[in-house]
Amino acid sequence: MASLEDRILAGLDAEQRQVATTLNGPLCVLAGAGTGKTRAITHRIAYGVHSGVYKPSSLLAVTFTARAAAEMRSRLRELGAGAVQTRTFHAAALRQLQYFWPQAIGGSLPGIVDYKAPLITEAARRLRTNADRATVRDLAAEIEWAKVSMLTPESYVAAAADRGQPGGLDTITVSRIFQSYEDVKTDRQYIDFEDVLLLTVAILEDDERVAASVRDQYRHFVVDEYQDVSPLQQRLLDLWLGGRDELCVVGDASQTIYSFTGATPRHLLDFPAKYQDAPVVKLVRDYRSTPQVVHLANRVLAARRPEPGVPDRDIAWPTPLELIAQRDPGPEPDFIEAKDDEAEAAEVAARIKKLLAAGTPASEIAILYRTNGQSEAYEQALTAQGIGYLLRGGERFFNRREVRDAMLQLRSASRTAADESVPQLTRDILVSLGYSNIAPSGGGAVREKWESLSALVGLADEMAAARVDADTPFTLHAFVTELEERSASQHAPTIQGVTLASLHAAKGLEWDAVFLVGLSEGLMPISFADDQAGYDEERRLLYVGITRARVHLSLSWSLARTPGGRAHRRPSRFLDGLRPAGSSRTQGTARAAKRKALAGPPTCRTCGTLLNGAAERKLGRCGNCPAGYDEAVFENLRSWRLQIAQANSLPAFVIFTDATLMAIAEANPGDLAALGLVSGVGPGKLERYGDAILQILGSA
Template identity: 40%
Template sequence: MESMGRLGADEVLGGLDPQQRVVATSFGSPVVVLAGAGTGKTRAITHRIAYGALTGRIDPRRALAVTFTTKAAGELRSRLHSLGVPGVQARTFHSAALRQLSYFWPRVNGTELPPVASSVLGLVAEAARPLGVELETGLLRDLAGEISWAKVSNVPADRYPELAGAAGRSVAALDPDQVSDVLVRYEQVKKRRAVIDFDDILLCTIALLHEHPEVAEQVRAQYRHLTVDEFQDVSPVQRTLLELWLGEGRDVCVVGDPNQAIHTFAGAQPRYLEGFAREHPGALTLRLETNHRSTPEVLEAANATMGRGLRLRAVRPAGPRVEVAMSADEPSEAAEVAEWLRLRHEAGITWAEQAVLFRINAQAEMVQEALDEAGVPCVLRDAEGRGRSRDHRSSVVDAVTLSTIHSAKGLEWEAVAVIGLTEGMLPFVLATTPAQIAEERRLLHVAITRARTDLRLSWAPGGASGHGQRQPSRFLRDCGLTGGTSSTTTMPVRRRARPRTLPLCRVCGRSLSEAAEIKLGRHADCPGDVDVELFEALRAWRLRCAREQSLPAFVIFTEATLRALAEQRPSDRAGLLRIQGIGIDKAERYGDQVLGIIRAGGPATGDVTTTHKRG
């Protein structure tokens, strides 16, 4: 065995808390680790592998650590390398399976493995064309997601209507029989094009190991020590593949958090984590409940959401209380969140250490608008975990993260605001079964445990128009966290405040502090030159756009932005971008129309349709 570097076994255990140390030193039977948020599960399992290698319990050249994302696999490799164990394979399920498939497929079939399709939407469109419905991108994505769910859940096409109905699943505008037909034709399209898709990587590997015992034996000889992270997210297909890799072996350690099981819509089955000890006689069940991330106040709220199961214990000192706020309506909620973020930035928390989390992406637009108004830079995190800056003035390196709760899983920030905590949003209106409601509750737990120190939970009875009688989420009510008014409680200043650079009035040269004045570029009482006819023309155009897109008018542009346009009358794209509240996205979406209205000096002519580039 190759040298493990200068670290000794005792040194590898140094710095671990007592629960982590038990995980790192437990061998000889299957191990399931129930690890709560912020309890250092990655640290525990990497030190377990390193300690096993240093004491001869594990041959690092025959160890495979499996996780769900390429980023997580890279972090495992990096940590193991720093511990002096560079030989361990750390891969995603698909990466490990594809490696095996690419090697063994030609040897048993005599042909090269078909290529993996770079995109499935074209395949789905071809399969769905006979339905005779409009195949817009949203429907194609929904169909692609449903095809993937059926495949990872072992749901055959002929049983889709029955099993999808039992699972409470549906695809908008299509009945279950139509989806079943698409499933059949989708496989036919792939066969004609001689390609496989992402899910086929696992299915083909399973078939290979099932049908060729000699291949299975070679794989098991190569990977004798298995570690699986995020086991609460394992699908039926992934679990089958893991059992085939394991065979009669017992050297397996699985790690997961039942309170963070939020991906059943994609086929994950938390019951595999909960039932692991029953299915593997003699398995050792360990728990990680010492949270090193969050303050006692944050953890009290997190524990209250779940009621039972893992109970997170704090080691950090007390911090500010959790703020629970009821706003008058959604625009007020967004504006108050912007002010909350700004106050924390003034207290020394960088923008990048702050986040706003929400249930669905549609909630992002109003928050972005409010942050623009307040001069707060933000970056929207997409489903693939990439950050896109909304404004050319916003640095992706130092900007507030806007994210759905699903996309925020695995991340953490110093300050987190969770918005929209109403019935119909969290739990979401489509969550009706007890299992679905339970998963929505776990979503709130995930959102809360992203915060290290500052946490704000908010809701609003009124919608974007100010009307409505929404109720606070039952999860807040269950925990006694419904809050009172929308008044903001200022946190104690724990860090040296940074001076805030304010823009200057273009008329008098004095500092501007109000958001509307910053957008206008001058004080309200300084003389301006608003073109009233142009302003009214822009308002009429905005109203038509809003009706066409079924959006509140202020989401297109606020009154302050229209007034700034009518006063400054930019002549090109660069001029548009100099106006506060107009970022690259809006300049691309509406810029040509706005500039046309300005050049005309009055009412716009022609079509008011826009490029639907949301986000």
Template identity: 30%
Template sequence: MARQFVLRRDPAAPAVNYRIEYASELNPQQFAAATAPGGPILVVAGAGTGKTRTLVYRLAYLVESGVAPERIALLTFTRRASREMLARASGLLDGRCQRVHGGTFHSFCLGVLRRHAPRIGFPNNFTILDSSDSSDVVDILRGRLELNKRDRFPKKRTIQAMFSSVVNRDKPLYDILEEDYPQFVPHARDLENLFRHFEKYKRDHGLMDYDDLLRRTLELFEQAPDVHKLIAGNCEHVLVDEYQDTNRLQARLVKAFTAVHGNVMAVGDDAQSIYRFRGADFRNILAFPDEFPGTRVQKLEHNYRSTQRILDLANQVITQARHKFDKELFTERSGGDLPALVTAPDDRYESRFVCQMLLDLREQNVPLKDMAVLFRSGFNSYDLEVELNRRNIPFVKYGGLKLSEA
């Protein structure tokens, strides 16, 4: 007969005497999110509602509640964002917050693979390819297969972008071609052959590109369940910033990291997904409650950035989205100009109107440095640049070259 052992309950932990006055330093919605109990939590944070502040306080709250900092993973989209959050949390609480595992998905996965890559046939010291390196490898293989002699065959950087989309959007190459590169569909068979050679070359030479860091980590977890259990076991709490901009692989990684403890807080806004061209899939945030049963949805709707007149327009626009989380942005800031929608018959008319508005504002003693014109892409500014120069209005362009420099 097998022996049985029963683990006794720990004595009740003493009540935590929190140093930070969370209720007085946060608004009610932020407080509810920052101090929520464990389990899956989705924080739907409208623009300007203090989502970063909420994440920072959540981080401090977990550490102050007794969670070991080393067992918290903070996943962001830039290293700078992670560093700033950890620094703010440390200033808020103490240096323990600097021991949190903060960084991008890629850096987190790199750390895992450096320790366990041999389990999937790669050396621990595998080489990382940036996008330029990957393009060069593609170019070498394209030459070996004599595809560079084909009529109107895509350039190496275009091919690298295609292959990247295949991985981070988790779609077949042919689907990527049909959706984004229809002009290259006639080359589909050659491109698929090139992709196979590209994958083999990387494995044979111990190479991984940025997309591979995500994909190979998932592969590692599937082929080595013990490693998956070890990594997920060390992720007692997972915090994810900008969840609306995750791609399919990143969404799968979040689920993998939380497989043991199930404590995950994802913060994002389905109305602010702008990185589809990099593989982001806004459906990830919409599907979060289905992927994580028992999800509690917290909303941040108190805006600190805009006037109510602007928010009324934004709320009205958002209501027209077919798939969304319902939210109503509000603010205590009143007054301000009404937003205006001006439809122009052509670029020339639009540029003249913008310059007229700039000059009118300057006449009202608004400095030029306090005015900004936003564009979807840098080249959309060219016509306006001509008009600004014609009217001798000085300007600085951020992102891309000025027309006079191009």
């Protein structure tokens, strides 16, 4: 009979086996989407533990989401290495901070802020600065970026010179609010999640006893999704290592989609130079997707070219990994052009209904979009077809009442349960809460409750099947322990229903069928991507979306926002050369419009004379020429602006000046991309007010 170590290595391909058997020293794993990176590193850890190279308590595996950490923990448990610590950076740092705070600082650790918004609102109020909800959200994101980039309020101003204006505020104002926010936290004895990392770094730098204690415990480190490491996280990792090189990193620069949070692939790309003896193993065999999906994903990255007329700031584009499909062939990706958003959503829902009829489970279908605001049309279209769905980012699974009740009953039963089938015990216990083997025919709350209980039964079946060959029996107590760990990390089991999610939220997930929707200029790439780095990130985001699909892939866009609206939209530039020729009836591109706007001195579009002053340039005509807009539209825009200004206690001109409203009325843009080209409509205002403005223009 093969040894346990041999069984751990069985089934790995040549590159995965190289990862699993390289146990000492630095190791860099470049792993493309769907290439089995989690399998490779969990088998590496388990092989190291069972061969005696690793002591389970001396290895720390770090990833970026609680869900990913929980999945890794479950796999390690199945491989007999459940004692290995698998945590997010924040969870690992918080545990160390809680343990060492009394001896390093003294007293109790301050409370941790769950939401920054109330404190930022108070910080702005102290400075007599009005900040609406959208501005507070933008400020929270900017402060988080600054802190993970290890910037202070003072150093922020210079570092953020080219980051635009969050919430429409200049860098000096943001810096002052940043400092005021830190003061509010100090006054109320709070710290935030970024402070957890910063304070851990500070203690490790300042107290050699603490640093020595941490380094004595952890001798080996594994970091997953290394392309998403921020400067602050890298600093913490360096302190954990203390100059040692027992580090395995895994990542893919082509899946860097969180740069706005401070993530950078620089650490991954520089790893071979930093550790010159480190082996670099490339995982390129794609086990997830069909050759047709893989081919399209490769082409999206290969088609990258510098964007004409935009700042590049010497942006590097590392050579992407070229994936090699391992699955059998499947259908070619579909490209869908719809006349408007409503028609696009209806067509997607109709195709999903056909997939369901053909046997694809609803839980294996996803609709992915660029912004959360796009979900409503698809919710309505799926409802009209009688198709259930779940919105990622909605109520958390383990917070649902029926799930909490189920866990209570399972926990109580686990104390006296006999040595019986865990799946059958789970079914018997959950019957009292409304579970049955047959789904209810209706919808609403009854169906949602059944779906939750069914997901728990499905997880029991899945775990029992995975533990068939395990050395220890699968008990109800083990199942309850798994549920409690999943609850702590919000690692929910699969629920039947079509998934609606943003492209960012879909990272790390996969489905049999994926619909990438709203792929038009202004949404993909998003309208506020205005330099090479921004366009590159948007291309990577589309690549991530494509690689979520196993078999069926549809890419769609619409020509107009509303039924009967003007067909001003065009498909995403990233689809050029990929979609069928002649699939779009629109003329011109947003890029051409930008280049035209930048060419030569501004002249009146009516009489051709040179324009004087900002107002004339914004309107594109001189003061002597007649207005080219509908007065009723202009007045509707002014009325809307007044309501917004009064609701937020702001002067009306802070929302938009009259000249900008005139320019909007004259341009009469049909979508966000066109609206973003109007002078005076920056990225922040476009995101905050864009949909409302288009609604006013569309109803005129």
